[in-house]
Amino acid sequence: MEDKRIIELYFARDESAILHTKEKYGAYCYKIAYNILRNNEDSDECVNDTYLGAWNSIPPNIPNILSVYLAKITRQLSISRLRRNTAKKRNNNNTPFDELNDCLSKNLNIYDNIEAEELKNIITAFLQKQSASERNIFICRYFYCDTISEICKRFHYSQSKVKTTLYRSRSKLKEYLMKEGVLNE
Amino acid sequence: MSNEKIIDAIGMLDDTMIYEAKFGKVKVLPHITKVIAAALIIMIISVAVIGGFNMLGHMKTDGDYTNTKYSFRNEKLMKICNINITYESNEPTPDLKLTMQYIGSEIFGVEYSDAEKVVFTSRTGIFVYNYKSDNIVHTFDLEKVGAPGFNQGDDSYSSLQVDKSGRYAILKSTDNSGDKYHYINLLNGETKDIAENDIPEDMESFETQEMTYYPESDSDDSFNYYSPKAHTSSYMANYHNCDFFMRIEPDNKGKLLVGNMELLIIKPDGSFTTQRVFADMFPKFGK
Numbered sequence: 001m002e003d004k005r006i007i008e009l010y011f012a013r014d015e016s017a018i019l020h021t022k023e024k025y026g027a028y029c030y031k032i033a034y035n036i037l038r039n040n041e042d043s044d045e046c047v048n049d050t051y052l053g054a055w056n057s058i059p060p061n062i063p064n065i066l067s068v069y070l071a072k073i074t075r076q077l078s079i080s081r082l083r084r085n086t087a088k089k090r091n092n093n094n095t096p097f098d099e100l101n102d103c104l105s106k107n108l109n110i111y112d113n114i115e116a117e118e119l120k121n122i123i124t125a126f127l128q129k130q131s132a133s134e135r136n137i138f139i140c141r142y143f144y145c146d147t148i149s150e151i152c153k154r155f156h157y158s159q160s161k162v163k164t165t166l167y168r169s170r171s172k173l174k175e176y177l178m179k180e181g182v183l184n185e
Numbered sequence: 186m187s188n189e190k191i192i193d194a195i196g197m198l199d200d201t202m203i204y205e206a207k208f209g210k211v212k213v214l215p216h217i218t219k220v221i222a223a224a225l226i227i228m229i230i231s232v233a234v235i236g237g238f239n240m241l242g243h244m245k246t247d248g249d250y251t252n253t254k255y256s257f258r259n260e261k262l263m264k265i266c267n268i269n270i271t272y273e274s275n276e277p278t279p280d281l282k283l284t285m286q287y288i289g290s291e292i293f294g295v296e297y298s299d300a301e302k303v304v305f306t307s308r309t310g311i312f313v314y315n316y317k318s319d320n321i322v323h324t325f326d327l328e329k330v331g332a333p334g335f336n337q338g339d340d341s342y343s344s345l346q347v348d349k350s351g352r353y354a355i356l357k358s359t360d361n362s363g364d365k366y367h368y369i370n371l372l373n374g375e376t377k378d379i380a381e382n383d384i385p386e387d388m389e390s391f392e393t394q395e396m397t398y399y400p401e402s403d404s405d406d407s408f409n410y411y412s413p414k415a416h417t418s419s420y421m422a423n424y425h426n427c428d429f430f431m432r433i434e435p436d437n438k439g440k441l442l443v444g445n446m447e448l449l450i451i452k453p454d455g456s457f458t459t460q461r462v463f464a465d466m467f468p469k470f471g472k
Contacts, residue, residue: 064200065200065201067204068200068203068204069200072196076193097188116193117197119190119193119194123191123195124198135202136205136206137206138206139203139206140206143195143198143203144207154207
């Protein structure tokens, strides 16, 4: 079913909207959750919560791109779950997010008063300055949390190429954040 | 997580940007754009008939890539090559930057390039392409000297290092019988086996070349092995704006779209050409 029709079902408060969402995007959302959590049960719960989140937020929201809308919900729920698990010391897995520590350092942190929206705009501007391939690899890794192997397959790159590209992107992001005055010492 | 703000901010990025990273360009077009697109498609189809004949008739296709509005024939070639070449649209065209998504599993890497030539490798072959003659002037088959393929495995592999002047290269092959070295003259194509002691002193050691530019930490346990080769190609791909190449992809049945393996070679001035190479150097995609 087309996304437009699924969204119409949400607006009509037709519960089959969830069924169609599950059919079309269930596996896709699960993949995002699993890439973050590395746990089947937690991932299933996050995906189910995603459907609930979509049900509760559409309307009033009108997704621009339904797949991305769902991905954002899944990602945020999964990250929240990951943070809870980490706080309870139930998470021993490395995630792609750990790599983003490269953007900070012992003496450099993001100012407390920087709002998420402002930081988003800065990172958006940064990504727009990158080449399409660098930007896409960065997003696949740190938004979708794809594994290196998946990114290699997607872009037909060697593993070392992907890793090196990500490393350089992180380094450049750090420089950019410093330049923008977002990092403090 | 000390990087929580960054993680959250990435989660808020623009929908289109996120979508395109995973699925390519957004296909949804505004109504007026659809009308324009339809007109363009009709025009492109018309040109395609002529362009298609042109390409079939001339396996070797040259094109000027320095215009931001490149011709359909160029675009067609891009499509056949299954590559993406991006350019900074804000850059003045003479300073066009080409970013090649160039490395396939079979073409292994660009090892060296200067104003005259490019040295690049497949899994089992080494090629020297000369801009002036617009030809691959030398090939070197690893299997003929009993050298394992590049990136073959942790215990058996080959690595290549080109000297800074581009005059020669040393192929180091490693297997359970130990290390062997081959001297390759890139100017005349001559090769000879040499002992480790015979490696010219001005050549950097293979050991110092390894790992130089790799990330310090790596969370993905499945990729802890890096070869000097992969290092070199990534380095070249990232630090040179142009003069890289791409193989033409086979179709989904393994048949090459234009009959044989061809490379797209981007020249320093932004123009490009295709170049036939030898299919038997690429076992997986051979005839």
